[in-house]
Amino acid sequence: MTVFSRNPVHSILYLVIFFFAITGHYLLLNAQFLAMVNLIVYVGAIMVLFLSTIMLMNLNQETEQHKPALARIGAVIASGLLMLVLVAVFKRADNMPLPPDQSPMLSTVKNLGAVLLDQYLFPFEFSSVLFLSSMIGAVLLSKKEKAAEAR
Amino acid sequence: MLNVVLNIFSVVSIQSYIILSAVLFSIGVLGVLFRRNAIIIFMSVEMMLNAVNLLLVAFSVYHNDANGQVFVFFVMAVAAAEVAVGLAILVTIFRNLHSIDIDELKNLKW
Numbered sequence: 308m309t310v311f312s313r314n315p316v317h318s319i320l321y322l323v324i325f326f327f328a329i330t331g332h333y334l335l336l337n338a339q340f341l342a343m344v345n346l347i348v349y350v351g352a353i354m355v356l357f358l359s360t361i362m363l364m365n366l367n368q369e370t371e372q373h374k375p376a377l378a379r380i381g382a383v384i385a386s387g388l389l390m391l392v393l394v395a396v397f398k399r400a401d402n403m404p405l406p407p408d409q410s411p412m413l414s415t416v417k418n419l420g421a422v423l424l425d426q427y428l429f430p431f432e433f434s435s436v437l438f439l440s441s442m443i444g445a446v447l448l449s450k451k452e453k454a455a456e457a458r
Numbered sequence: 459m460l461n462v463v464l465n466i467f468s469v470v471s472i473q474s475y476i477i478l479s480a481v482l483f484s485i486g487v488l489g490v491l492f493r494r495n496a497i498i499i500f501m502s503v504e505m506m507l508n509a510v511n512l513l514l515v516a517f518s519v520y521h522n523d524a525n526g527q528v529f530v531f532f533v534m535a536v537a538a539a540e541v542a543v544g545l546a547i548l549v550t551i552f553r554n555l556h557s558i559d560i561d562e563l564k565n566l567k568w
Contacts, residue, residue: 315497336519340527341530390484397473419531438539441542
């Protein structure tokens, strides 16, 4: 529904439902921390960003022409073939044995925090540099060019 | 040391999660190739990222390995940063072209 909806705002709302469904799957898999992070980061931040951008540029009308018919048929065939290949490759995996030692304390915040800040300390600190660079880039791209207008 | 497996994999096999993630990924690919609106293409890329996240978490719980979930954490962080920069680029394009139809970005085409 996200892909086929005419109105972009409807697509965004369907994507929000999609993210809620993925959060539910994370909860089924006992990944509590990631479910909440998913909700807060994706639904709370990224979707709000999408909605505010669409509202800012006033794109909520359905003013989109369609791609040529050949390109659309090609797109459906390509993604259908991809889905066919991926499903066919993994079809024989239905009797995989379960590894014996599973603990329900794997996905708790305490355990994940211990792994995150112990083995992955450098990527964790470096992601702050990543965020800084993306913030600087976003602000820089959004500035109006005052020098060109003042000339 | 637990002898009884307490999670979802005693009810649903891992194959279902693999197939679900593959189908979601293919729908995301369809969305990227099918639409002309740049924002919907962006949202399809987010869909693909989420499908991969789901598969990573499923395998992390399957193998009782916390590395998968930490990797998902970083993927989410990178996706958030990417959305910020991508939407800034989109706004700049819109300001210059007054349209976000990707078929109008053909100045580099021969």
